[in-house]
Amino acid sequence: MWLQLNIDFSFNSSFISKKSKEKSLHKLPLAVAGLALIASFNTVNASQSNLGPSITIQETSGEKCVLPSEEMRRQHPDILKHDRIKTLREGVRAKADGGVLDGSLKQCVNCHAIKDDNNKYVRIDNDQHFCVSCHQYAAVSIDCFQCHRDIPEGSGDFHALSNHKDINYNAVVPGTYSLTVQDMANIAPEVHSDDN
Amino acid sequence: MTINIENEKQQDAATKVETSRRNFIFGSVAAAGLTVAPAVMLYQTANARSLSDFSLKDGASSKVRLGMLVDTSKQVDWNKSVEACNKEHGLGNEKDSRDDQKTQYIRVVDVKNKGTGYTMSLPVMCQHCEQAPCIDVCPTGASMKRPDGIVLVDSHRCIGCRYCMMACPYKARSFVHEVLTDQTENTPRGKGCVESCNMCVNRIDKGQEPACVKASNGAIVFGDLNDPTSTISALLKEHGGKQIRADLKLNPGVYYQGI
Numbered sequence: 058m059w060l061q062l063n064i065d066f067s068f069n070s071s072f073i074s075k076k077s078k079e080k081s082l083h084k085l086p087l088a089v090a091g092l093a094l095i096a097s098f099n100t101v102n103a104s105q106s107n108l109g110p111s112i113t114i115q116e117t118s119g120e121k122c123v124l125p126s127e128e129m130r131r132q133h134p135d136i137l138k139h140d141r142i143k144t145l146r147e148g149v150r151a152k153a154d155g156g157v158l159d160g161s162l163k164q165c166v167n168c169h170a171i172k173d174d175n176n177k178y179v180r181i182d183n184d185q186h187f188c189v190s191c192h193q194y195a196a197v198s199i200d201c202f203q204c205h206r207d208i209p210e211g212s213g214d215f216h217a218l219s220n221h222k223d224i225n226y227n228a229v230v231p232g233t234y235s236l237t238v239q240d241m242a243n244i245a246p247e248v249h250s251d252d253n
Numbered sequence: 254m255t256i257n258i259e260n261e262k263q264q265d266a267a268t269k270v271e272t273s274r275r276n277f278i279f280g281s282v283a284a285a286g287l288t289v290a291p292a293v294m295l296y297q298t299a300n301a302r303s304l305s306d307f308s309l310k311d312g313a314s315s316k317v318r319l320g321m322l323v324d325t326s327k328q329v330d331w332n333k334s335v336e337a338c339n340k341e342h343g344l345g346n347e348k349d350s351r352d353d354q355k356t357q358y359i360r361v362v363d364v365k366n367k368g369t370g371y372t373m374s375l376p377v378m379c380q381h382c383e384q385a386p387c388i389d390v391c392p393t394g395a396s397m398k399r400p401d402g403i404v405l406v407d408s409h410r411c412i413g414c415r416y417c418m419m420a421c422p423y424k425a426r427s428f429v430h431e432v433l434t435d436q437t438e439n440t441p442r443g444k445g446c447v448e449s450c451n452m453c454v455n456r457i458d459k460g461q462e463p464a465c466v467k468a469s470n471g472a473i474v475f476g477d478l479n480d481p482t483s484t485i486s487a488l489l490k491e492h493g494g495k496q497i498r499a500d501l502k503l504n505p506g507v508y509y510q511g512i
Contacts (some may be wrong), residue, residue, distance in 0.1 A: 083289070131327070141409060143312070143406075145407055146397060146407060147312040147313060147399070147407070148312040148313030148399055148400070148401065148454065148458055149309075149310060149311070149312035150309040150310070150312075150458045150459075151309035151310040152310060153310055155310060156308070163438050180434075187376070203432070203433075203443040203444060203445075204408055204433075204436065204441035204442055204443030204446065205436065205441040206435070206437065206438050207437045209438075210437065210438040
């Protein structure tokens with residue numbers, strides 16, 4: 058909307074500059090009225106943007122979802138329902154190529170799990186939970202997580218000590234157990250708060 | 254007469270030494286083949302079957318009838334199997350339920366012969382009946398049998414009416430009375446649904462044996478009852494096995510020895 062306003066405004070100003078001074082003076086009240094109108098639009102829009110809640114969908118760790126986001130928003134219930142019947146009733150737990158089924162809720166949770174400021178996964182009772190954030194906005198209550206696990210299993214709740222990425226293992230000499238401070242500095246990576 | 258016959262035989266043997274030896278060699282090879290080949294085939298098919306039939310992408314096969322054989326004479330601590338089961342499925346996390354309300358997939362039943370005083374204990378889980386009463390009475394189709402014979406509850410359809418608990422002669426089913434959190438990934442369970450032993454479908458579909466079998470130290474054998482070359486079929490054929498309440502003619506998939 059702001060972009061739109063700026064274009065309108067520049068159009069007005071160029072309109073004024075191209076005309077003669079008299080004509081521009083003649084048109085001045087119109088321009089002022091136009092500006093006032095635009096300003097009033099602006100205030101209306103500002104008040105509208107405060108109506109209702111806004112959704113903040115958090116970025117997640119997975120590279121690529123089953124479908125593009127727009128299609129996932131519409132189709133994820135059907136995908137989940139289709140594959141839950143296949144898995145539970147027929148025992149099919151992988152796609153023909155051996156990959157994870159599209160509708161695996163476990164895989165959904167593993168990718169879309171969100172951590173809070175304390176680096177712990179948020180549970181289903183938290184507004185930040187990926188599923189909750191949208192479903193609360195849409196006023197759709199889901200009961201998946203009355204039975205299903207809402208956060209990844211395993212070491213998810215524990216704070217990672219290191220990401221094991223930048224360790225120079227060559228700095229450690231096999232068989233030597235007396236490491237100097239400098240050795241330790243070489244071995245230990247810097248721990249960042251956002252490392253998982 | 255007898256001497257003559259013996260002489261004739263000796264003469265025959267002397268004249269036919271070449272062929273008889275050849276026959277003997279061929280015969281012995283064939284005999285050896287007959288004795289060795291089935292063992293090799295048994296071993297190969299047993300191995301191949303355990304890998305191929307539990308494929309993740311093909312699902313449960315109706316050619317398979319999965320079952321278990323419990324040897325109660327082996328004097329195993331069944332509580333180890335129960336613990337393994339609880340750990341696998343995340344059981345025992347109820348906070349407000351009474352002990353008799355809490356979910357148990359395996360019950361350890363102690364029985365005593367009043368006449369002789371002989372006592373024994375046996376684990377009783379879902380018996381995975383062929384003609385399962387729980388499936389007959391379920392009004393929503395939640396109680397179901399997979400093509401491979403595993404009886405389990407589809408919690409998506411379960412309304413918690415508990416008819417199946419009434420119908421089950423083995424008292425194998427439990428009802429979740431309270432809100433649960435921290436379920437395991439592989440066994441979703443929650444308030445208002447009936448649940449029971451599902452023979453660890455999540456493990457079986459991955460080609461692993463059930464948790465109780467693994468923890469039983471060989472006292473419980475798991476396998477395909479339809480496959481005559483499987484270990485469980487061979488053991489049942491050799492030693493026999495009893496089904497609990499066989500008079501009900503439900504044809505359970507769980508067999509017992511030593512009861």
